Amino acid sequence: xxxxxxxxxxxxxxxxxxxxxxxxxxxxxxxxxxxxxxxxxxxxxxxxxxxxxxxxxxxxxxxxxxxxxxxxxxxxxxxxxxxxxxxxxxxxxxxxxxxxxxxxxxxxxxxxxxxxxx
Amino acid sequence: xxxxxxxxxxxxxxxxxxxxxxxxxxxxxxxxxxxxxxxxxxxxxxxxxxxxxxxxxxxxxxxxxxxxxxxxxxxxxxxxxxxxxxxxxxxxxxxxxxxxxxxxxxxxxxxxxxxxxxx
Numbered sequence: 001x002x003x004x005x006x007x008x009x010x011x012x013x014x015x016x017x018x019x020x021x022x023x024x025x026x027x028x029x030x031x032x033x034x035x036x037x038x039x040x041x042x043x044x045x046x047x048x049x050x051x052x053x054x055x056x057x058x059x060x061x062x063x064x065x066x067x068x069x070x071x072x073x074x075x076x077x078x079x080x081x082x083x084x085x086x087x088x089x090x091x092x093x094x095x096x097x098x099x100x101x102x103x104x105x106x107x108x109x110x111x112x113x114x115x116x117x118x
Numbered sequence: 119x120x121x122x123x124x125x126x127x128x129x130x131x132x133x134x135x136x137x138x139x140x141x142x143x144x145x146x147x148x149x150x151x152x153x154x155x156x157x158x159x160x161x162x163x164x165x166x167x168x169x170x171x172x173x174x175x176x177x178x179x180x181x182x183x184x185x186x187x188x189x190x191x192x193x194x195x196x197x198x199x200x201x202x203x204x205x206x207x208x209x210x211x212x213x214x215x216x217x218x219x220x221x222x223x224x225x226x227x228x229x230x231x232x233x234x235x236x237x
Contacts, residue, residue, distance in 0.1 A: 108161050
């Protein structure tokens, strides 16, 4: 069974600074995806960034980038130039790659609550 | 795309009552998922549909829970004889395989959720 661990329940960062959220996972699968989702207070979950396990290059989306270490099973999220709107719960999630009709359920960590301070 | 929608957004009910939630996925998304999220936790998988077929159910989904997706479009999740432990946010997500109109393969798009409170 796959597990996802986020060891930082809460983090705080000053506006315009950089913060890194940690995530580790455990799996015996060789082909899978990793995601970071953001859930602002009382708002819906939205995708921040995704990484395919077969790609060695780390994914980047504007101010968001990941450090994917496949051998270490680590998948951290770096947020640069933090903005007040980044305040949210951040979830790391694992999904095995799709094979036919197999379930692609997401396995989530417990989340990291990020507060961006003005 | 109008996104994934869920109805109602909030539901307060008394213990023992039945409740039904609806999810409308992004149009033409053939895969639909239900998750449950309790306070301070990440979402947990409940069940999965590919078109109208329910292909997997979690052990979290007790006999009091049933889900349907008639005609492979919207889905409903019903909870019978609700208990206080059912209080949670119920999330619906969908994705297309193969990818649809610029959306990435295997990325799940979430609705706003239905928050259930059982008194």
